[in-house]
Amino acid sequence: MFYREAGQFKSSYRADQRIFPILQDRIFIGLILAVAFVAMPIFASEYLFRAILIPFLILSLAAIGLNILVGYCGQISLGTGGFMAVGAYAAYNFMARIGEMNLLVALLLAGCTTAVVGVLFGLPSLRIKGFYLAVATLAAQFFIDWVFARVGWFTNFSPSGSVSAPKLAMFGIDFSSATMRYILTLSIVVFLALVAKNLVRGHIGRSWMAIRDMDIAAEIIGIRPLYAKLSAFAVSSFYIGIAGALWGFVYLGSWEPLAFSIDQSFRLLFMVIIGGLGSIMGSFMGAAFILLVPIFLNQLPGLLGIPMSTAFLSHLEFMVFGALIVFFLIVEPHGLARLWAVGKEKLRLWPFPH
Numbered sequence: 113m114f115y116r117e118a119g120q121f122k123s124s125y126r127a128d129q130r131i132f133p134i135l136q137d138r139i140f141i142g143l144i145l146a147v148a149f150v151a152m153p154i155f156a157s158e159y160l161f162r163a164i165l166i167p168f169l170i171l172s173l174a175a176i177g178l179n180i181l182v183g184y185c186g187q188i189s190l191g192t193g194g195f196m197a198v199g200a201y202a203a204y205n206f207m208a209r210i211g212e213m214n215l216l217v218a219l220l221l222a223g224c225t226t227a228v229v230g231v232l233f234g235l236p237s238l239r240i241k242g243f244y245l246a247v248a249t250l251a252a253q254f255f256i257d258w259v260f261a262r263v264g265w266f267t268n269f270s271p272s273g274s275v276s277a278p279k280l281a282m283f284g285i286d287f288s289s290a291t292m293r294y295i296l297t298l299s300i301v302v303f304l305a306l307v308a309k310n311l312v313r314g315h316i317g318r319s320w321m322a323i324r325d326m327d328i329a330a331e332i333i334g335i336r337p338l339y340a341k342l343s344a345f346a347v348s349s350f351y352i353g354i355a356g357a358l359w360g361f362v363y364l365g366s367w368e369p370l371a372f373s374i375d376q377s378f379r380l381l382f383m384v385i386i387g388g389l390g391s392i393m394g395s396f397m398g399a400a401f402i403l404l405v406p407i408f409l410n411q412l413p414g415l416l417g418i419p420m421s422t423a424f425l426s427h428l429e430f431m432v433f434g435a436l437i438v439f440f441l442i443v444e445p446h447g448l449a450r451l452w453a454v455g456k457e458k459l460r461l462w463p464f465p466h
Contacts, residue, residue, distance in 0.1 A: 145302065148298055148302075149295075149298065152165065152294070153291050153294065153295060156291075156294075158290045158291075161290035161291060161293065161294045162290050162363075164403065164404075164407075165294055166290075166293060166294055166297055166362060166363050167359075167363055167403060168399055168400055168403050169294075169297045169298055169301045170297060170301075170355050170358045170359050170362065170363055171355070171379075171380070171383065171399040171402070171403065172301060172305075172395055172396045172399040172400075173300070173301045173304060173305070173351060173354065173355040173358070174192065174196060174351070174352050174355035174356070174359075174380050175380055175383040175384055175387065175395035175396075175398055175399050176304070176305060176308050176351055176392060176395045177192075177347075177348045177349070177350070177351025177352040177355060178192050178348060178352065178380050178381065178383075178384050178395075179384050179387075179389065179390065179391070179392070179394070179395050180308065180311075180312070180320070180344060180347055180348045180351065181344050181345060181348035182381075182384055182389060183384060183388075183389035183390035183391065183394075184312055184317060184320045184321055184324060184344070184390050185320040185321075185323055185324050185340065185341065185344035185348075186241075186320075186323060186324030186325075187234070187237050187241070187245060187341060187344060187345070188241075188242065188243075188245050188246040188249070189245075189246070189249040189348070189377075189381075190246050190249045190250040190253060190374075190377050190378070190381065191233065191249035191250060191251075191252040191253035191256070191377060192253075192352055192376065192377045192380045192381070193253060193372045193373055193374060193375070193376035193377035193380070194252055194253040194254075194255070194256030194257060194372065194377070195226050195229065195230055195252075195256070195349050195352040195353060195356065196352055196353070196355060196356030196359060196372050196376065197256055197257070197260055197356060197369060197371075197372035198222075198225060198226045198229050198256060198349075198353055198356065199222045199223060199225070199226045199352065199353030199354060199355065199356030199357040200222070200356040200357050200359060200360035200361075200367065200371075200372065201260055201266050201267075201275075201360075202221065202222040202225040202226065202353065202357070203218045203219060203221070203222035203357035203360070203361060204268075204275050204277065204360065204361075205266065205268075206218040206221050206222065207277075207278050208268055208278070214282060214283075215280060215281065215282040215287075215361075216282055218357070219300070219354050219357050219358070220354075222353050222354060222356070222357040223349075223350040223351070223353040223354040223357075224350065224353075225353065226349045226350060226352060226353025226354075226356070227345075227346040227347070227349045227350040227353065228346075229256075229349065230345045230346060230348060230349025230350075230352075230353075231342050231345050231346050231349070233248070233249065233252040233345070234341065234342055234344075234345030234346075234349075235342075236248045237341045237342075237345065238337065238338060238341060238342075241327075250374075253374055253377055254374075257369055257372070257373065257374075260369040261273065261369045272368070273368050273369065274366055274367060274368040275360075275366065275367065275368075276365065276366040277360055277361040277364075277365055277366065280292075280293065280296070280361060280362065282296075287362075293362045296362065297358055297362055300354070300358065304351060304354070305392060305396075308347075308351070308392055309392050311347065312392070316340075316343060319335045319339075319340045320340055320343075320344050321390070322335050322340075323335065323337060323340045323341060323344075324390075356372065359371075359372075379402060382398070382402055382433060382437060383395065383398035383399050383401070383402045384398055385398070385437055385440060385441070385447060386398045386401055386402065386436060386437065386440055386447050386448060387399065387401065387447050387448050387449060388446045388447030388448055388449030388450055389445070389446065389447065390446075391446070391447070391449035391450075393449050393452070394446075394447050394448060394449030397447070397448040397449060397452065398447065398448065401448065402433075405429070405432060405433070406429050409425055409428055409429050409432065410425060412425070413425075
């Protein structure tokens with residue numbers, strides 16, 4: 113009798129150990145969403161919306177798309193900026209050439225168009241991987257930049273090569289103000305992040321991770337590399353395409369092909385590496401880190417009282433990013449997401465570290 117009750121107590125204790133962290137995480141995420149949806153629209157300034165919150169959300173969405181491909185499926189990509197350009201120009205052409213096009217429909221069509229382009233450029237992943245795949249996606253970046261810079265049809269034959277987004281309105285609601293742009297972007301990002309979280313937990317996510325860990329063993333147990341890799345390219349490009357459309361429509365307003373250059377691709381890759389490969393939360397952390405570090409470095413001369421030139425601050429930014437990437441690759445390859453998980457575990461056990 114005593115042993116049976118002890119066993120029941122032990123099993124219930126283990127169940128509580130599993131349930132409580134999940135509840136704590138959900139409560140924490142619920143508080144963040146409450147602040148984002150309720151407090152920020154009331155108290156945040158227009159500068160905070162336009163300069164920090166909106167670009168942070170859009171870059172987080174693009175980082176989620178890249179993380180699906182690189183972190184969950186293990187396929188290296190250096191063409192993220194080009195795929196963002198595909199989404200931006202696709203949404204622009206759908207809005208410009210189809211009368212009364214709904215903004216949400218244009219975003220979805222832009223994501224689907226980018227998914228098709230991503231699958232086409234993902235076909236080499238069936239034969240090559242690693243460094244060679246990275247070079248192939250880098251070639252896609254340069255090819256897409258060249259197409260949008262040289263083919264006038266995509267820019268509606270604009271003499272300057274730049275295009276302007278149409279008025280942001282949907283279902284009779286005007287999204288021109290900074291607050292409404294933020295709410296629109298936040299709603300889309302939260303929904304797509306939830307979809308991505310469920311995708312990577314399901315059958316398709318497990319097939320991506322099996323290909324990432326050992327593709328030959330995954331093929332032996334019945335996972336088709338063709339389906340797994342191309343589906344990862346399609347889903348990743350879909351997310352990146354919507355992020356590119358939001359970047360052009362909501363954040364920039366008007367843009368040219370240089371807005372989606374190779375620098376943007378490396379910037380997003382740094383977000384994924386620093387935030388954490390194979391982590392949806394890490395995508396948000398990496399985007400916040402990459403976005404806030406330059407702002408902090410620009411304020412550094414005033415905080416220290418030391419005059420610094422703009423050129424020096426620019427070089428300092430590159431040195432800090434390079435040092436952090438090397439640090440995370442060596443010390444903590446799973447990035448800020450892993451550090452956050454370790455910190456939560458220590459807080460749960462404190463003050464009893466055993």
